[in-house]
Amino acid sequence: MTTVADKPIRWAVLGTGAIARAFAEDLRLLPDATLVAAGSRSPEKGRAFLDAFGSPGRGKVHGSAEELARDPEVDVVYVATPHARHKDDCIACLEGGRAVLCEKPFAVDADEARAIADVARRTGKFCMEAMWMRFHPLIGKVCELVAAGRIGRVRLFTADFGYPTSYDPESRFFNPALGGGGLLDRGVYTASLAQMLLGQPSEVVGRAAMAPTGVDEQETALLTYDSGAQAVLTSSLRSRLRNEALIVGTEGTIRVHEPFFAPSRVTLTRHVEPVGPIPEAAGGPGGWKAKLRRSPAARRLVNDVARPLVRMLKRDSETFVEHVPGGGYQFEAAEVMRRIRAGERESPIMTLDDTIAVLETLDALRRSWASA
Numbered sequence: 001m002t003t004v005a006d007k008p009i010r011w012a013v014l015g016t017g018a019i020a021r022a023f024a025e026d027l028r029l030l031p032d033a034t035l036v037a038a039g040s041r042s043p044e045k046g047r048a049f050l051d052a053f054g055s056p057g058r059g060k061v062h063g064s065a066e067e068l069a070r071d072p073e074v075d076v077v078y079v080a081t082p083h084a085r086h087k088d089d090c091i092a093c094l095e096g097g098r099a100v101l102c103e104k105p106f107a108v109d110a111d112e113a114r115a116i117a118d119v120a121r122r123t124g125k126f127c128m129e130a131m132w133m134r135f136h137p138l139i140g141k142v143c144e145l146v147a148a149g150r151i152g153r154v155r156l157f158t159a160d161f162g163y164p165t166s167y168d169p170e171s172r173f174f175n176p177a178l179g180g181g182g183l184l185d186r187g188v189y190t191a192s193l194a195q196m197l198l199g200q201p202s203e204v205v206g207r208a209a210m211a212p213t214g215v216d217e218q219e220t221a222l223l224t225y226d227s228g229a230q231a232v233l234t235s236s237l238r239s240r241l242r243n244e245a246l247i248v249g250t251e252g253t254i255r256v257h258e259p260f261f262a263p264s265r266v267t268l269t270r271h272v273e274p275v276g277p278i279p280e281a282a283g284g285p286g287g288w289k290a291k292l293r294r295s296p297a298a299r300r301l302v303n304d305v306a307r308p309l310v311r312m313l314k315r316d317s318e319t320f321v322e323h324v325p326g327g328g329y330q331f332e333a334a335e336v337m338r339r340i341r342a343g344e345r346e347s348p349i350m351t352l353d354d355t356i357a358v359l360e361t362l363d364a365l366r367r368s369w370a371s372a
């Protein structure tokens with residue numbers, strides 16, 4: 001008898017926009033995945049999508065989430081519609097008996113996310129937010145380094161995510177009816193990585209600048225944790241930011257280079273924070289060390305030559321490089337298939353509770369803007 005463990009997992013994609021195409025392209029990197037259906041408001045677009053990313057002339061096009069959900073040939077639906085549609089689309093798919101991988105943000109707020117999670121738990125179907133960053137091999141490496149104590153106790157996390165986006169009030173970025181705003185589109189990554197590394201914050205404050213449509217176009221958040229750690233998160237729809245993440249611990253720093261949500265380079269630098277009183281420079285305030293520090297030429301020599309040399313000799317800096325094939329969406333898809341084959345309902349790397357917790361943080365930020 002053939003079981004789900006040795007059959008290819010049959011995927012459907014709901015919505016045929018930009019990310020659906022990128023995801024379907026990466027799905028082709030997985031030999032045990034097959035694209036069998038598409039859900040689209042337009043039969044022509046749905047057909048063209050399947051012809052481009054599935055087998056030409058094969059697979060079914062469905063006109064709605066409800067119709068797609070009734071297709072017994074589909075194991076799992078990848079929901080790639082705008083955020084404001086996620087709740088209804090996910091619930092329709094789960095109620096129809098399909099597993100779900102839903103694009104980020106999973107929903108527009110925590111209440112909607114809880115409603116989806118309730119249906120997933122009631123129907124017993126696998127369900128996960130497509131927070132692909134969490135499944136990227138180098139993000140896995142970062143978590144491993146932090147968990148192994150390689151940078152000591154985490155004290156500070158900073159991350160920023162911003163690229164200029166053309167202003168179109170009708171687009172999903174700026175249209176409030178489609179769940180527009182930088183926080184839901186980009187801030188969700190910085191908050192999700194903070195949640196992954198530090199857990200639930202005890203306090204959340206933030207400020208946002210608004211676009212003419214009333215959605216947030218730039219936002220900065222300060223999150224504090226019971227451990228004493230802090231996180232500073234910035235996202236923008238309008239400006240190009242560094243798009244890096246920095247995790248600062250008591251014994252080292254991890255820099256996740258741009259783009260931090262799908263990195264190909266991570267640098268770990270070891271250092272030890274001084275404890276106790278700050279030692280006086282050799283010879284006191286007028287001594288040779290203090291004089292050296294005041295000289296720009298000496299400072300340049302120390303910073304540009306001596307320090308990198310010492311670092312190299314002490315090997316206190318390590319770089320991890322990984323260039324993955326495709327766009328990097330195949331890792332989340334592979335995780336979904338692994339869990340479905342194992343009969344599991346969630347992934348421990350992106351649990352529904354964690355998704356809800358991140359949306360609670362985003363909700364708290366919006367309340368903080370409103371109280372300003």
Ligand SMILES: NC(=O)c1ccc[n+]([C@@H]2O[C@H](COP(=O)([O-])OP(=O)(O)OC[C@H]3O[C@@H](n4cnc5c(N)ncnc54)[C@H](OP(=O)(O)O)[C@@H]3O)[C@@H](O)[C@H]2O)c1
Nearest residue numbers: 015016017018019020040041045080081082083103104105
């Ligand atoms: N993981 C990532 O890297 C990543 C990147 C970009 C976006 N996303 C997420 O993916 C989702 C879709 O983003 P996208 O950039 O792919 O958007 P998009 O290009 O606008 O595509 C969304 C698709 O959803 C369908 N749709 C259903 N109802 C719609 C409605 N009322 N208005 C507009 N489209 C509707 C449309 O497909 P049909 O015309 O075929 O019905 C449309 O092409 C968002 O939640 C976004 O946050 C994730």
